[in-house]
Each structure stands twice: as structure tokens, then as C-alpha cells.
Amino acid sequence: MSRKPYQPSMPANWWLKHPAYRFYMLREATVLPLLFFIGSLLYGLYCLSQGEASWLGWLNWMQQPWVMALNALALLASLFHAFTFFRLFPQVMPLRLGGRTLPASWMVAGQWLGVLLVFLALWWLLGGYHGSN
Amino acid sequence: MKQPDSIPSDKQHLSMTVQRYRPEQDDAPVWQSYQVPYDDSTSVLDALHWIKEQQDSSLAYRWSCRMAICGSCGVMVDGTPKLGCKTFLRDYPKGLKVAALANFPIEKDLIVDMNQFLHHLTALKPYLIGQPSSASEPNRQSPEQVKRYQQFANCINCGLCYSACPQFGLNPEFLGPAAIALAHRYNLDSRDQGKAERQPALNSKNGVWSCTFVGFCSTVCPKGVDPAAAINQGKIVSTMDGVIQWFSPKQLDTTPQEPTS
Amino acid sequence: MAATKRYQRSDEPIWWSLFSAGGVCVAMLIPALIVLLVFGPWLGLLSAEALSYQRMSALLYHPLGVLFIGAVIILPLFHAMHRIHHGLHDLQWAHSSLAKWLCYGSAVLLSLLALGLWLLGVFV
Amino acid sequence: MRQLKTDILIVGGGGAGLRSAIAAAEADPTLKVTLLSKVYPMRSHTVAAEGGAAAVTLQHDSLTAHFEDTVAGSDWLAEQGVVDFFVKQAYQELVQLEHWGCPWSRQASGQVQVRRFGGMKTERTWFAADKTGFHILHTLFQTSLKYPSIQRLDEYFLLDLLVHEQSIVGALAIDIASGELLRIQAGSVILATGGAGRVFQFNTNGGIVTGDGMALAYRHGVALRDMEFVQYHPTGLPGSGILITEACRGEGGILLNKDGYRYLQDYGLGPETPLGQPQNKTMELGPRDKLSQAFWHEQQQGRTIQHPQGDVVHLDLRHLGERYLLERLPFICELAKAYVNVDPVRAPIPIRPAVHYTMGGILTDAHCATSIQGLYAVGECASVGLHGANRLGSNSLSELLVFGKVAGEQAATHCNQVRISDSVLQELANKAAEPIQRLRQGDGTEQWADLRQQLAHTMEQGCGIYRDEQGLSASLQVIADLKSRYQQLKVGDTSLAFNTELLHALELGFSLDVAEAMCQAALLRKESRGAHQRRDADYTKRNDQHYLQHSLACYQAGQAPRIDWQAVDTSIMPPAARLYGGAAKPEAASNTEKTK
Numbered sequence A: 001m002s003r004k005p006y007q008p009s010m011p012a013n014w015w016l017k018h019p020a021y022r023f024y025m026l027r028e029a030t031v032l033p034l035l036f037f038i039g040s041l042l043y044g045l046y047c048l049s050q051g052e053a054s055w056l057g058w059l060n061w062m063q064q065p066w067v068m069a070l071n072a073l074a075l076l077a078s079l080f081h082a083f084t085f086f087r088l089f090p091q092v093m094p095l096r097l098g099g100r101t102l103p104a105s106w107m108v109a110g111q112w113l114g115v116l117l118v119f120l121a122l123w124w125l126l127g128g129y130h131g132s133n
Numbered sequence B: 001m002k003q004p005d006s007i008p009s010d011k012q013h014l015s016m017t018v019q020r021y022r023p024e025q026d027d028a029p030v031w032q033s034y035q036v037p038y039d040d041s042t043s044v045l046d047a048l049h050w051i052k053e054q055q056d057s058s059l060a061y062r063w064s065c066r067m068a069i070c071g072s073c074g075v076m077v078d079g080t081p082k083l084g085c086k087t088f089l090r091d092y093p094k095g096l097k098v099a100a101l102a103n104f105p106i107e108k109d110l111i112v113d114m115n116q117f118l119h120h121l122t123a124l125k126p127y128l129i130g131q132p133s134s135a136s137e138p139n140r141q142s143p144e145q146v147k148r149y150q151q152f153a154n155c156i157n158c159g160l161c162y163s164a165c166p167q168f169g170l171n172p173e174f175l176g177p178a179a180i181a182l183a184h185r186y187n188l189d190s191r192d193q194g195k196a197e198r199q200p201a202l203n204s205k206n207g208v209w210s211c212t213f214v215g216f217c218s219t220v221c222p223k224g225v226d227p228a229a230a231i232n233q234g235k236i237v238s239t240m241d242g243v244i245q246w247f248s249p250k251q252l253d254t255t256p257q258e259p260t261s
Numbered sequence C: 001m002a003a004t005k006r007y008q009r010s011d012e013p014i015w016w017s018l019f020s021a022g023g024v025c026v027a028m029l030i031p032a033l034i035v036l037l038v039f040g041p042w043l044g045l046l047s048a049e050a051l052s053y054q055r056m057s058a059l060l061y062h063p064l065g066v067l068f069i070g071a072v073i074i075l076p077l078f079h080a081m082h083r084i085h086h087g088l089h090d091l092q093w094a095h096s097s098l099a100k101w102l103c104y105g106s107a108v109l110l111s112l113l114a115l116g117l118w119l120l121g122v123f124v
Numbered sequence D: 001m002r003q004l005k006t007d008i009l010i011v012g013g014g015g016a017g018l019r020s021a022i023a024a025a026e027a028d029p030t031l032k033v034t035l036l037s038k039v040y041p042m043r044s045h046t047v048a049a050e051g052g053a054a055a056v057t058l059q060h061d062s063l064t065a066h067f068e069d070t071v072a073g074s075d076w077l078a079e080q081g082v083v084d085f086f087v088k089q090a091y092q093e094l095v096q097l098e099h100w101g102c103p104w105s106r107q108a109s110g111q112v113q114v115r116r117f118g119g120m121k122t123e124r125t126w127f128a129a130d131k132t133g134f135h136i137l138h139t140l141f142q143t144s145l146k147y148p149s150i151q152r153l154d155e156y157f158l159l160d161l162l163v164h165e166q167s168i169v170g171a172l173a174i175d176i177a178s179g180e181l182l183r184i185q186a187g188s189v190i191l192a193t194g195g196a197g198r199v200f201q202f203n204t205n206g207g208i209v210t211g212d213g214m215a216l217a218y219r220h221g222v223a224l225r226d227m228e229f230v231q232y233h234p235t236g237l238p239g240s241g242i243l244i245t246e247a248c249r250g251e252g253g254i255l256l257n258k259d260g261y262r263y264l265q266d267y268g269l270g271p272e273t274p275l276g277q278p279q280n281k282t283m284e285l286g287p288r289d290k291l292s293q294a295f296w297h298e299q300q301q302g303r304t305i306q307h308p309q310g311d312v313v314h315l316d317l318r319h320l321g322e323r324y325l326l327e328r329l330p331f332i333c334e335l336a337k338a339y340v341n342v343d344p345v346r347a348p349i350p351i352r353p354a355v356h357y358t359m360g361g362i363l364t365d366a367h368c369a370t371s372i373q374g375l376y377a378v379g380e381c382a383s384v385g386l387h388g389a390n391r392l393g394s395n396s397l398s399e400l401l402v403f404g405k406v407a408g409e410q411a412a413t414h415c416n417q418v419r420i421s422d423s424v425l426q427e428l429a430n431k432a433a434e435p436i437q438r439l440r441q442g443d444g445t446e447q448w449a450d451l452r453q454q455l456a457h458t459m460e461q462g463c464g465i466y467r468d469e470q471g472l473s474a475s476l477q478v479i480a481d482l483k484s485r486y487q488q489l490k491v492g493d494t495s496l497a498f499n500t501e502l503l504h505a506l507e508l509g510f511s512l513d514v515a516e517a518m519c520q521a522a523l524l525r526k527e528s529r530g531a532h533q534r535r536d537a538d539y540t541k542r543n544d545q546h547y548l549q550h551s552l553a554c555y556q557a558g559q560a561p562r563i564d565w566q567a568v569d570t571s572i573m574p575p576a577a578r579l580y581g582g583a584a585k586p587e588a589a590s591n592t593e594k595t596k
């Protein structure tokens, strides 16, 4: 038989082979540091339920250098995630206004504005004003 | 590699490494390098022609229109899927590697088996389903209505997006970017009433749900089709479809699986 | 083309919806939350009193606190476990439904834990 | 040798082949329709058509007007009965395509929009942006998937027709992927194999356009009609020949020589129209033959522009503005940027004439039937009689649809029941397989690529925009020589799977026959008409007295073809002068009166 198709297979490290794939994997990997932060929150939740001393212990724990370092990583990861996620949004849900599609760049900018507003709101909620007096 | 005599000395040349696979003698693809003359307008396809006509007439590759519209000439250039006729040597002054499209079985040299792709395309009923408003006159469709699906109608079936998509590489049953973009094109067409017939395949595991939004499919698409957008819009459609099915009492009895005939 | 293949509806819409909602929360809320909670005191954005036990339990054990739990713990959990589930497939480490059970199962369990802790705080 | 039995075999998956497959499947769903093509259908060259498809659409337009434009465009060499049928059917066919989902460009009201096209009095060209052929082809291909009776053989190459006692009984093909031969028994066969533009050096055609079907029918005794008429498109890119659609001029693009002068007014196409106000049949919207000839004269007089890839003139679109260009001519912008590194928004596009279309082809009657019982031909490979000496842009896409339908229906009703014993069929198939066996074993010294290069070169030299006796004779000599060298061909690739070298060699064999028919017919047509222009002193004018006739090239093994002549149907509109630009106005009006 003259036909003998060569079946390619995906090498285990395929995701290292192209910048586009590395970018993708990095995006997916943002959830790892995120999980650490969620863990921290769960721990905090537990401590809060255990009374004041325990809560203070958690606050202290959160200021440990290694915890801070990992959470700093989580911050970077969440920002990177936001960067990728906001870019996808206009693709998944193109918004139309009066028969025209809203430019993607506007939608991305709008979302970053949202992040800023959320920050301010949360700051206010957590008592950011206390610091200012 | 020694420079063959037939290269005009006044032309620049570079090294083009081409993947060869001769099913009748090779067990796996091998690489072969050629010194190729080029100028500002030499495309990868032109270079392949040059090799075939001057160096090795057995080199096999597909092509037809040489103007980026027939979709024949997809190859991997330095690991990225490209149309050979729309990729220019001037952009690779240090040389380049040309291989068969990734994720497809290689038949010979740069020719891959496209049948799976065609099969997926067909599975999604990519044609208008429904009755025209009049037998003898065209349907009306406003430019805005055309615009809604036009982008997805521009697919030339080149398959580059399948080579770009690792999910297709991992799971060849995944219907894939172009096929889903085409289904989406018809679903968005104001003249079409076939969504219900296409949806079962799209709703399935190998439909929109195999996609993890790698997004590389849209990056490599030579026609700006943005299949990633089509698929991920399709995820919303599929989710809504599921919700509707869930809440509609009539549908509760019937299984969501449907024969596609 | 008389393919009489039967297509089975995927259950992904459920996970994907949770994943997407979680994705929005992670992108919108988590950066601000990390900055404030982790670096807030350190940067002087928040006073020590702001994060006191009294204020925090008042805020969190407010009936609306459950929304907070949902937005910064539960949905992000599903977001993360969804990506891990697909990541395992991408890395060709696990294709089995076991991986799926483990991923979403742990998201469910941890979510229940979070809710439980919250309820504990609210009612005890 | 594998075997297959089918009712209708269609060779060619372009617009013509697909349309006839659908027509056959609709005519009788119980018939087995087999669609065979050497490339996947959507790779067929119909995909490259940019401009549009013609049909009378607007209120103020009329069938008579479309008829007149086509006949005048053909320089009275069209079959008028056929043209009459065609203009009446075209609209319904375009509507049919709309019903199948073709994304035609629309007006704000939702109605289909029409654009101007060269040689047409009125706007009547339907278009889908500047990718009309692409959208037509994909719409047809996708629609064809609906019909269970259509079975495709993708990437099968037709080697020969099997003809028994003047009736078609099947065909022999090769499965390109495996190199296996396939004997197909068929009740009727439709050839829809496209044109032969690749026999020339500069052409707008894809690599597959090598005249295969023409040559095969011709070798079996079907005449090739009007082969001397080869259309040069005035606007191809230098080097590649890639087409820059006529729609650019329809939208208002202008042609400039090296002095920035709109030279067409010097060639009977004036008066100059104001910028941004193109007028039908005037200046840039004159017919293709006239425009290509004007380029030739400018070149002779040194008024063309030097470009690294040869002499060019400029196609200027800048005044149309970026937004309009991107909406109406996006593909042109893309092509110009990629292939000549010019952004049409900012700079004029260098262009030159390139061979575009073969008006002639396999002789058929008005129902697409050839002289072989059960063998039909349709599309660019056929000469049904629509285009005569010069095709009008946008008539051929409509032709594919109108006559594709006719061919499909005819093939379905006349699916002939020739009884043939298996042994006779096998004998025919064995004989048909001989050439390829010979090529496979060939141990000569000649390279396919060299011969093809020389063929293309001599055609450009001797059989180009302007021809004369000396040049044509020289080309015929070269071709005869190439044909004998062809016997010494060596196919270096000995593999079976995807042996594209072998296929190129076969195509070259077809091309040589077709090219010879072109030159021989051109040599004997001692007049100038439409796309056929002679420079010999006595032949520079149209000569109705002697040459208001079709040429028929009849195959003669081992020598140049015999040329017979066939009367033209001029029953509706008697021959008149072919006028464009300002000169056409009063004339056109009186014509209309005459025929109404």
C-alpha cells in the first residue's frame, strides 16, 4: 500500500514549543497562586470564627514574608488573568449599540475602569477612611 | 550546503529547511535543507516551486490559487501555521523551517490528510436550512444583518486553525474552530432556521466544549475569521440552549441526544 | 452522509458558567482584595483598627457577607478547579473522569466548608 | 484497478461542476451522482473570482440590454439563441444562490445590490464584497453537502474518458493519495474542468487551470471551438499575474500611464469621465480586450512605467477613500499589500494585462451536449456559445450557474443505458491507462518544468494580445517540437502516493494540445475580432464576410489540428460596429429600438 499516513502525536511538552502555548499555559497557571490566596481567605474565615485572638493570629500570619511573597505572586497572577480575561470578553460577547459593534478597546478599557472602581469601593468598605483621619 | 549552480549569483539566497516524508521509504519525517534564491516578492510557495523545479521534483505540497483564497497551501513555518503563498521569505532573512500542518496525519512531505477536517465540517450541516420568503425573489437582508455573520463566512477551509489548536491535537474528535465558526455563521444568518439541527453536535463534548480558549486559532487565521470568538459565543448559545431545555416541560421527557441523520 | 451518530449533551455548561463567573470575580475583585488585605496595612492604606476583629466580624457576618464569600471564595474556587481540570488534560496527565470528580468535588467541598464557617460565625 | 459504477460522473468541483451536481441530484434523487475533482472542490479556481455575476435586476434595465451587451461584447461571435436563453435564466439562478445562503452585498433596504461592470450598459452585477467567486463556490459546496446522492471523489485526477462507439461509458481516474487507478462506469459524464489560462506565462489563473478536460474531449474527437479567443485581463499584478478585479474600475478606479495621464481616451474609449463618476462602457469601464490592447500600445510608445517585474501602468483608487475601499474592495487591499507591497489607500497599484479567460472550449450545443452521446461540458472548459470573441466580465459566473443547471438536468434525463460488457470496459480502461504507465516508466531526459516554461513563453510571444502570422507559425513550430520532446519526458519521482510531478507531467500533455489548438485557430483566423487581434497588414479589421464564423479545431494525432468553420447564429441582432465610449451612445440607442 502506497499510503502510510504518519500519525503525529502531541509531545508531553507541547506547551513549551510555541510562545502562544506558553502564554496560554501561563494564563491557566494563574490559578495556582490564586488557590493559595483562596486558602489564605479560608484560613482567615476559620480564624475569624474562632474568636479575636485567633483572628489576630491570622493577621500576623498574613504579614509573614513568605505568605506575603506568595500572595504578591497571586496579585500578579490575578492581574495577568484580568489582562487576558478582559481581552477575551469582547470576543465572547460583542456588544452592539445601534447596529454597530462596540470597539473591543473600549470594552477592555471599561473593564479596567471597573477594577479601579471596585478597588475604591472595597477600600471604602474596609474602612480606608479610618486611615485618612 | 553547497550552493547549486542554478542560483543566479545576483540574487540573495537563504536556507530553507523542509520536512520530508516519503511514505514508501520513510518511517518518520526527516528534514532537508535547500539554499533558495529570493527577492522581495518570493513567497514560501514560490520557494517550494523553485525547489521542485530545480532541485528535487519529488517534493510534494498542495497549492492552487497562489493568492490566499483557495486554502490549499497551509504549512508550518517555523512552527506557526501559515499560508505558503502569503508568507514571504523577506520576513525570514535568517532562514526558515517549513513543515506539514501540525495535528493532521502526514500523507507525504507537506501534504496532510484533510478528511477528518471535511468530516467535521459536514457534521455541522453548514448550509442554509429554511424556506425562502418567496420562491422567485431574494430574501431581504439588511447590511447589518449581513455584517453579523459575514466575518464567519470568510473561512477558506485552510485548516491552519486546526494546526494551531492544541485541543484538536489532543482530541481529533473535537469538531474544531473552522467547522464551528461555519455553523455559527449559519446560526447567525437571519435567513436560517437550522439552529436546532446544528445544536446537538455543538452542545456535545466534542462541540464547543472541547475548546479552552487557547485563542491561537484566531491569531493564525489568514482571513480574520476569529473562530475563537465563534466558539466562545457558541458556548453561551449552548448554555442557553441547555437552560431552555431544562425549563421547557415539553422537552423534559425527550432525551437531549438527537440523531443527526 | 447518513451519520446517525447520537450526540450527548455535555455537562460543561454548568462548570463553564461557574468558571466564567469566577473568572470575572477573580479579575475584578481579587486584585483589589489582595492589595488591601495583604498589603493594605503594610502600605498604610488601612489602619490597624480597620481590620479589627469587631469590624471584620460585623462586616462579614452581615447577611450580605455571604455574597462576599461567594464572590471571593466559592466562584474563584470553581474557576481555579475548572482550569486545573482542563490543565491536567492539556498536560496529558489525566483524562479520566476521576480527575473531574476530584477537581469539582474539592471545589464543592471547600465551598461547603467556607459556607459552614460563615454560618458558624453568624449563628454561634 | 479499482472499480466504481455510477449514474452521473461530474468531473470538476468548481462552480460549474457543483451546480450541475446539485441540479442532477434534484432532478432525480435516485441517481448516483459522483463528483470527481483533482482538488477539493473549494480549491477550484472559481474561488478566485472577485467581481461578480451578471443578471438583469434593476427596473430600468432590460433583458434586451443584457443581450445586446453580451452579443456586442462577443463581437457578434456569440450564439444568439444561447445568449437569449442565458439572459433570461441568469436572474433566477442568482436568486437560487441567495436562497442557498450566498452572502450577497445588500442595499440599506435589504435588497441585493448591483454594481457596474466593464462592457455592461447598466449596473447588473451581483457581488459579495470582492470575493464573489469565493462565496458562490463555498455556498455551492456547502449546499451540495445536503444531498445524500452526491458522492465526492476529492483529489482524484481524470486520466481519460472511456468512449465506446461514440457513446460515453465512463472514465479512468487516478486516486492522487494512493496512486491507484480507478475505473468508473457512468451513464453520463459532465466535464466541468475549467479553463486553460496556465498555458500562458502571465495569467490570473490558479495552478490547476491547465485545460485537462478540453484536451481529453478533443482527443476523443470533440471539436474545440473558438480557441483563438483568449482574454487578457487589463489589471493583473506584475510578476504573479494575480488579478485586481474589474470592480476596482467599476467603483471608480482610473488607469494612468507614466505621465499620470488617463490614456484610455486615446483609444476610442473617451471622452474622459470626471473622477469619481465612472460611466458604463466608457474609459476604464470599456471592455477588457480594448483595455489590454491600449496597454500594449502605450508600452510600444514607451509610456508605461518601469517596475522591477516588468512594464506596468497605474490603477489609482486613492480618491475612493480608505473607508470605502475597505468596505467594497477589502480583498484587493489585502492582495496589493501582500504581493506588491502597495497600500491602495495611499498609492496607486502597479498593474499589467494578464491572460484571464479562455472564451473557447469544448463544443457543445445549447444544452451542453457534445458530439459524444452522454458527454456534456459546462463552464469555462466548454464553448456553449455565450462569449464569442470576448467575454464580458461577470457573465461567466452566471454562466456556471445557468448552464451548470442545464448540464446537470440533461445528464440526469439522458443518463444513457449503453450496455457494455465488463471486458470491453476493462479493455478501454487498460488502453486509457497506457499513457500514465508510459510516463511512470519513462526513461527520457526531458524535464516537465522546462517544457512547461517554454510553452508558456512561446504562447506569450506568439499568441499574446497582438498576433501575426510569423509569430504564430513560430509558436506552432515550438509546440510541435515540445510535443516530440514530451515523448522523452522523465518523471523523477517514482512514488505512487501524491506523485504531483506525474500529475504535472500529465497536465503538461493536456496543455500542449490545447495550446496548439489555440495557435492554429489563431493562425487561420485572418481578421481581428474581439480578443483576437492580428497585426498583419490585411487582417487588422474585423472581416464579417469571411470570418463571421466559429473556428472548430479538430484533433489529428501527430499533427496540428484541422480547422473547420461553423456558422454563427445571428438571428436576433445583425452584426454592427462594436462601439464604446462616447461613440456608443447613439448607436446603442438605435440597437435597442431595432431589437425590442
Ligand SMILES: Cc1cc2nc3c(=O)[nH]c(=O)nc-3n(C[C@H](O)[C@H](O)[C@H](O)COP(=O)(O)OP(=O)(O)OC[C@H]3O[C@@H](n4cnc5c(N)ncnc54)[C@H](O)[C@@H]3O)c2cc1C
Pocket: D011, D012, D013, D014, D015, D016, D017, D036, D037, D038, D039, D040, D041, D043, D044, D045, D046, D047, D048, D049, D050, D051, D052, D053, D054, D132, D133, D156, D157, D158, D159, D192, D193, D194, D195, D204, D205, D206, D208, D209, D212, D213, D243, D356, D357, D378, D379, D380, D381, D393, D394, D395, D396, D397, D398, D400
Ligand atoms: C482571478 C479570476 C477572477 C475572475 N472573476 C470573475 C468575475 O468576477 N466574474 C465572472 O463572471 N467570472 C470571473 N472569472 C471567471 C470565472 O471565475 C471562471 O471562468 C469560472 O470560475 C470557471 O469555473 P469552472 O467551474 O468552469 O472551473 P473551475 O472553477 O476552474 O473548476 C475546475 C474544476 O475541474 C477540476 N479538474 C480540472 N482538471 C481535472 C482533472 N484532470 N481531473 C479531475 N478534476 C479536474 C478542478 O479540480 C476543479 O475542481 C474570473 C476568473 C479568474 C481566474
Ligand code: SF4
Pocket: B154, B155, B156, B157, B158, B159, B160, B161, B162, B177, B178, B181, B217, B220, B221, B222, B223, B224, B225, B226, B227
Ligand atoms: S477559520 Fe481561518 S484558519 Fe481556520 S480554516 Fe477558516 S480561514 Fe483557515
Ligand code: F3S
Pocket: B164, B165, B166, B167, B168, B176, B177, B210, B211, B212, B213, B214, B215, B216, B217, B218, B227, B228, B231
Ligand atoms: S485554538 Fe483551540 S482551544 Fe479554542 S480558542 Fe481556538 S479552538
Ligand code: FES
Pocket: B062, B063, B064, B065, B066, B067, B068, B069, B070, B071, B072, B073, B074, B083, B084, B085, B086
Ligand atoms: S495557494 Fe491558494 S491559498 Fe495559497
